Amino acid sequence: MRIVTSVAAMQRLALKWNQRRTPIGFVPTMGYLHAGHISLVGKARQSVGKRGVVVVSIYVNPTQFAPTEDFASYPRDLPRDEKLCRDAGVDVLFVPDDRQMYPARKSALFSTYVVEECLSRGMESASRPTHFRGVTTVVAKLFNIVRPDVAVFGAKDFQQAAVVKRMVRDLNLPVKVVVAPTVREADGLALSSRNKLLSASERAQAVALWQAIRQARQTVLASRKPIPASRLKCALKWLIETRPAARVDYIEFFNPETLQPVAEARRGAHMALAAWVGKTRLIDNARL
Amino acid sequence: MRIVTSVAAMQRLALKWNQRRTPIGFVPTMGYLHAGHISLVGKARQSVGKRGVVVVSIYVNPTQFAPTEDFASYPRDLPRDEKLCRDAGVDVLFVPDDRQMYPARKSALFSTYVVEECLSRGMESASRPTHFRGVTTVVAKLFNIVRPDVAVFGAKDFQQAAVVKRMVRDLNLPVKVVVAPTVREADGLALSSRNKLLSASERAQAVALWQAIRQARQTVLASRKPIPASRLKCALKWLIETRPAARVDYIEFFNPETLQPVAEARRGAHMALAAWVGKTRLIDNARL
Numbered sequence: 001m002r003i004v005t006s007v008a009a010m011q012r013l014a015l016k017w018n019q020r021r022t023p024i025g026f027v028p029t030m031g032y033l034h035a036g037h038i039s040l041v042g043k044a045r046q047s048v049g050k051r052g053v054v055v056v057s058i059y060v061n062p063t064q065f066a067p068t069e070d071f072a073s074y075p076r077d078l079p080r081d082e083k084l085c086r087d088a089g090v091d092v093l094f095v096p097d098d099r100q101m102y103p104a105r106k107s108a109l110f111s112t113y114v115v116e117e118c119l120s121r122g123m124e125s126a127s128r129p130t131h132f133r134g135v136t137t138v139v140a141k142l143f144n145i146v147r148p149d150v151a152v153f154g155a156k157d158f159q160q161a162a163v164v165k166r167m168v169r170d171l172n173l174p175v176k177v178v179v180a181p182t183v184r185e186a187d188g189l190a191l192s193s194r195n196k197l198l199s200a201s202e203r204a205q206a207v208a209l210w211q212a213i214r215q216a217r218q219t220v221l222a223s224r225k226p227i228p229a230s231r232l233k234c235a236l237k238w239l240i241e242t243r244p245a246a247r248v249d250y251i252e253f254f255n256p257e258t259l260q261p262v263a264e265a266r267r268g269a270h271m272a273l274a275a276w277v278g279k280t281r282l283i284d285n286a287r288l
Numbered sequence: 289m290r291i292v293t294s295v296a297a298m299q300r301l302a303l304k305w306n307q308r309r310t311p312i313g314f315v316p317t318m319g320y321l322h323a324g325h326i327s328l329v330g331k332a333r334q335s336v337g338k339r340g341v342v343v344v345s346i347y348v349n350p351t352q353f354a355p356t357e358d359f360a361s362y363p364r365d366l367p368r369d370e371k372l373c374r375d376a377g378v379d380v381l382f383v384p385d386d387r388q389m390y391p392a393r394k395s396a397l398f399s400t401y402v403v404e405e406c407l408s409r410g411m412e413s414a415s416r417p418t419h420f421r422g423v424t425t426v427v428a429k430l431f432n433i434v435r436p437d438v439a440v441f442g443a444k445d446f447q448q449a450a451v452v453k454r455m456v457r458d459l460n461l462p463v464k465v466v467v468a469p470t471v472r473e474a475d476g477l478a479l480s481s482r483n484k485l486l487s488a489s490e491r492a493q494a495v496a497l498w499q500a501i502r503q504a505r506q507t508v509l510a511s512r513k514p515i516p517a518s519r520l521k522c523a524l525k526w527l528i529e530t531r532p533a534a535r536v537d538y539i540e541f542f543n544p545e546t547l548q549p550v551a552e553a554r555r556g557a558h559m560a561l562a563a564w565v566g567k568t569r570l571i572d573n574a575r576l
Contacts, residue, residue: 007460011460011462015462018306018307019306019307019308019309020307021307108454108457108545108546109406110458111404111405111406111407111454111458112402112403112404112405112424112454112455112458112459113402113403113405114400114401114402114403114459115400115401115402115403116399116400117399117400117401118397118399119399136400137459140459141458141459141460144459144460144461144462145460147462166396166399166400167400169396170398170399170400170429171400171402171425171428171429171432172295172299172429172432172433173432174299174303174432174435257396258396
């Protein structure tokens with residue numbers, strides 16, 4: 001496995017692969033890898049085959065964090081990530097630093113952003129208004145540097161995957177976006193690098209997000225009529241907040257194509273939620 | 289010369305050229321071509337050589353026009369443009385329509401924009417606040433479709449060229465941007481497709497923009513001290529507006545790297561201006 005830290009070197013390598021028709025599979029991450037990320041690497045390998053190359057990037061992108069958020073405390077462990085990537089058969093680990101990604105000369109600061117104005121409204125962006133602008137900008141940059149044929153994103157970040165797919169379509173990026181299923185702990189908690197930040201007690205309570213999804217599924221399946229979304233939200237909020245460390249940020253039911261909220265929860269609708277467990281904000285989602 | 293109207297076909301062609309290491313030179317235009325555009329085609333050919341390909345796009349991009357602007361009356365003449373491109377040795381003329389560039393399904397409208405937030409402030413954007421957002425978005429799309437090694441822009445649109453160069457750097461687009469000098473009529477008027485919209489009397493008065501540039505150069509050269517920009521602006525505005533059909537939109541003196549206005553006009557500073565001549569808005573610029 002080759003480790004590349006320079007944007008120019010990564011792009012040269014990618015352009016060479018493009019010329020040789022070597023398919024490139026790409027998994028952009030913020031590091032602190034877990035089995036969810038490794039499943040994305042597997043999907044990337046599956047897409048490009050043996051003669052293709054799989055690139056994983058690790059970059060905790062500052063522009064997708066608000067000043068009040070956990071950029072500084074976001075977990076990092078590069079040696080561990082290196083080993084996991086090597087074991088997973090990754091060909092190139094791309095690990096740029098901030099000066100590589102956002103070079104700032106005094107006379108020419110970074111000033112170009114990619115913004116998606118439709119799917120990036122509501123849900124995550126209600127609490128994190130500049131988050132998706134940071135995501136689309138860094139993903140566009142990474143796509144231009146790594147020049148992948150296929151890029152794999154996790155379904156845990158459902159809205160992010162939808163926004164990235166829309167960006168790819170709108171800007172005519174020649175990249176196929178694959179969304180791979182969420183990987184869960186035995187009790188159902190969605191794998192996330194942020195789970196590391198939970199205390200033992202918080203970890204036990206964090207399963208509330210998944211339990212809320214299961215409860216919503218059961219309610220919808222058991223009911224002969226669609227359920228008013230507002231009533232179900234209240235019930236699920238109550239369910240989650242019975243755990244002392246848990247506070248709901250949002251619960252939403254929506255059309256999985258348009259991300260438009262629906263007034264009634266029924267089978268086929270999608271549910272997403274965010275909750276604070278102690279000082280850690282977790283998200284999850286699933287189809288009902 | 290091949291004419292391509294489909295985005296998918298153009299991108300397939302470009303990806304094939306990338307794989308064959310065929311250099312691609314690209315000249316994005318809004319059509320109604322004149323000798324200025326043809327000089328850009330010459331630069332593109334010079335950059336990619338005989339074994340390279342030169343692509344010209346013709347697309348009057350709606351997203352860079354405000355609803356009040358001249359999108360509908362912008363001059364168009366495809367048969368004439370085709371002949372000019374053929375004679376200039378263009379390999380591919382890419383002529384997408386709006387449905388190709390901004391496909392709008394009911395459930396998934398176009399919603400992603402590229403925005404440059406620094407160089408695109410002031411001057412052109414003061415009168416045309418959403419103009420550069422439209423330019424950067426369509427140029428990013430065209431770059432992703434045509435995948436050029438070199439793209440050539442005209443110096444007449446000085447701020448546009450600066451914004452595009454910044455976008456290319458910030459988003460890591462692997463494209464070399466070349467800016468080619470403004471081509472002028474015998475009397476100094478900068479070539480522009482919009483000159484077609486001028487009446488004979490307006491055409492005679494339109495030379496005022498170039499005369500203001502020459503006057504500014506002479507004033508700066510003749511003076512032992514830098515000239516307060518505000519004083520020079522007043523004098524030039526008066527000079528231009530002595531023509532009955534001419535009204536100044538802005539005159540600006542600025543640092544050509546940062547586009548920051550300077551308080552004093554001196555040699556090496558850059559000057560740009562926009563003026564209405566009748567109902568047509570013209571721009572010009574030059575180094576003093």
